[in-house]
Amino acid sequence: MTSFALSEDARRAAETIRGADIVIGIPSYNNARTIGHVVRAVSAGLAKYFSQMRAVVINSDGGSTDQTRDAVLSARVEDNHVMLLETPMMPAQRLSFPYHGVPGKGSAFRLVFAMAKELDAKACAVVDSDLRSITPEWIDLLLRPVLFAGFDFVAPYYQRHKYDGTITNSIVYPLTRMLYGVSVRQPIGGEFGISARLLRRYLERRDWETDVARFGIDIWMTTVAIAEGYRVCQSFLGAKLHDAKDPGADLSAMLEQVVGSVFILMQEYAPLWQERHGSKPAELFGFRFDVGLEPVPVNVERMLQAFRRACTDLREIWQTVLSPHTLSAIRRLGESADGNRGTFRLADELWAEAVLDFALAYRAHPLGRGLILRSLTPLYLARVASFVGETEPLVAAEVEEKIEGLCQTFEALKPALARRWRGEPSEDAGAAADAEKNTANLEV
Amino acid sequence: MLETMKEVLQDALGRLHYQTTNYLPPLLAALTLLLGAYVAALLVRWLIYRIFKGWAIDKFLRQSGVAFLVDPSGRLRATRLAAESAYWCILFSGALLGVNVFGTDLANQIVQGFVFLLPKLFIAGLILLGGTWLGQYLGRSMLVWAVNENFPTPRRLAAIVRILIVFVAVVVAADQLNFARSVFLAAFIIFVGGAVLAASLALGLGGGGMRRFFEERRERVEDPAERSLWSHL
Numbered sequence: 001m002t003s004f005a006l007s008e009d010a011r012r013a014a015e016t017i018r019g020a021d022i023v024i025g026i027p028s029y030n031n032a033r034t035i036g037h038v039v040r041a042v043s044a045g046l047a048k049y050f051s052q053m054r055a056v057v058i059n060s061d062g063g064s065t066d067q068t069r070d071a072v073l074s075a076r077v078e079d080n081h082v083m084l085l086e087t088p089m090m091p092a093q094r095l096s097f098p099y100h101g102v103p104g105k106g107s108a109f110r111l112v113f114a115m116a117k118e119l120d121a122k123a124c125a126v127v128d129s130d131l132r133s134i135t136p137e138w139i140d141l142l143l144r145p146v147l148f149a150g151f152d153f154v155a156p157y158y159q160r161h162k163y164d165g166t167i168t169n170s171i172v173y174p175l176t177r178m179l180y181g182v183s184v185r186q187p188i189g190g191e192f193g194i195s196a197r198l199l200r201r202y203l204e205r206r207d208w209e210t211d212v213a214r215f216g217i218d219i220w221m222t223t224v225a226i227a228e229g230y231r232v233c234q235s236f237l238g239a240k241l242h243d244a245k246d247p248g249a250d251l252s253a254m255l256e257q258v259v260g261s262v263f264i265l266m267q268e269y270a271p272l273w274q275e276r277h278g279s280k281p282a283e284l285f286g287f288r289f290d291v292g293l294e295p296v297p298v299n300v301e302r303m304l305q306a307f308r309r310a311c312t313d314l315r316e317i318w319q320t321v322l323s324p325h326t327l328s329a330i331r332r333l334g335e336s337a338d339g340n341r342g343t344f345r346l347a348d349e350l351w352a353e354a355v356l357d358f359a360l361a362y363r364a365h366p367l368g369r370g371l372i373l374r375s376l377t378p379l380y381l382a383r384v385a386s387f388v389g390e391t392e393p394l395v396a397a398e399v400e401e402k403i404e405g406l407c408q409t410f411e412a413l414k415p416a417l418a419r420r421w422r423g424e425p426s427e428d429a430g431a432a433a434d435a436e437k438n439t440a441n442l443e444v
Numbered sequence: 445m446l447e448t449m450k451e452v453l454q455d456a457l458g459r460l461h462y463q464t465t466n467y468l469p470p471l472l473a474a475l476t477l478l479l480g481a482y483v484a485a486l487l488v489r490w491l492i493y494r495i496f497k498g499w500a501i502d503k504f505l506r507q508s509g510v511a512f513l514v515d516p517s518g519r520l521r522a523t524r525l526a527a528e529s530a531y532w533c534i535l536f537s538g539a540l541l542g543v544n545v546f547g548t549d550l551a552n553q554i555v556q557g558f559v560f561l562l563p564k565l566f567i568a569g570l571i572l573l574g575g576t577w578l579g580q581y582l583g584r585s586m587l588v589w590a591v592n593e594n595f596p597t598p599r600r601l602a603a604i605v606r607i608l609i610v611f612v613a614v615v616v617a618a619d620q621l622n623f624a625r626s627v628f629l630a631a632f633i634i635f636v637g638g639a640v641l642a643a644s645l646a647l648g649l650g651g652g653g654m655r656r657f658f659e660e661r662r663e664r665v666e667d668p669a670e671r672s673l674w675s676h677l
Contacts, residue, residue: 251592252588252592302594305594306591306592306594309591309594309598310591313587313590313591313598313599314587314588314591316584317584317587317588370585371584371585371588374588374589374592375588375591377592378591378592
């Protein structure tokens, strides 16, 4: 069982409240500007859709210095007539605690989950504190499948701008889908609904002090739910608009935490994913509609510049990570990356092979993992630059088709990955020659 | 005249006889010891190759990640390293024993000096090995950081870190061996002083460049086009 102990304040609050049917967790760190809106939307959602249930909203804070916790506790919930409610609103209990341990979203969730367990909640949902597009309906969509349809895990399904969620689109979604055979479109979305059964399973695990404590938490929750056979579904929430998480955050550190979590779980569930073939989509709830999306600006020149430099400077490290034919294709690409940004292409096959090479190297070199993952950043930037160039004239549906194509490429490479994972020869000479030919034909 | 030449010749022959009778047996013994050491070294090398291959040491080091840290190119083989080290150690010990057979003061001094130095050599070797490894590791970390941060000269920066750490290791190892202590200490002080001076000059002369780098970094961090990359996972 978990060794996590609630703080004295939290334990006393749980004893006072005695129990709850629903717990909503909101992790925060200096989100005073936006968290009030989130708390209001959550409270309204609980009052509107779950008025007969006892609910607690818990803010798990990382030591904010901008009165975030005050904003949570003082947020005024809208009047009943605004929400068109017939019965008076029963405001949910609101609590705010600082969490302890490794600073990060994962540690914040741990406190929420422990409180939910202590309160014997039937369902728990977590939402980010920087959301600007959250509505009361989100709470219904995240909790109803758990409370009334027997699902254990509800992942969000958003409409996002084509350049938004690039780590999801280029690595996490295709890789998770390929490995575990379930298509969850936003595996690191940030908003989830969780059953009491799954929540207890999360708390039992012993890897809370790893990257899970930080940005790895979202993919960890999704992967555990899918891999261990819990009932998983998705809810359409509309558009996701939110503030930048941390302007000072380091891209390569975030990539390291997210991708590192995917790779480490890939090792844990290796026997399981090697048995699974193909993929099927997780059930999707909610009424789908089109929404206007905020444009996401990208600086392709800077990405290509970083990639070009890395082709020269990181050659030594990439040599250890990438297979020879992938490396030579990448190097050729680097040499020609100074051309027109619109014509630069990092093909799906090459990108998928590179990601899988990184996964294998991550497993093979336990002491050099940080270095290996951080050296993925320039390659990831090249992939984003390529994706931007490819999808510039495309509409959302066409972009989704492109991402679907990437997922299928990953799935096609799965048998070879499984062979290499088991230490068997990856390809015969013919296949290697084919791969060489494919990479030579890269559209540059 | 003839008498003198005869004396010189006799004297030379006498010395030759003396040296032959005195030094030939130990020489033969030394050569025999060297030959024996050579055969033993070959045997041990062969045995180590066999045993390490059986234990799959290289595979273990590769899988544990130690090999990646020491030599990312993957060319280093622990089996080869151990076998070659044992081979040369035995050969060198054989040579020392051979020298010892002569029983001269010089030979005794060499052997005694070496035996006395052995533990220090071992520790100095470990220091050098550790320093080299640390230099490699931190150098590579610096390289990846500098590339990701768009630093102007990442390879140079990584090389500086590597050289600095290896140099510190060399100074400590030399100190351990009492070898040219003052020379190395002076070199170290000059090196560090030079580095500080160079850094000061770089900050002074290239201050504009540094300021530009950090300003660019700040702009990049605050640029919506950049923030979108990591604020929307």
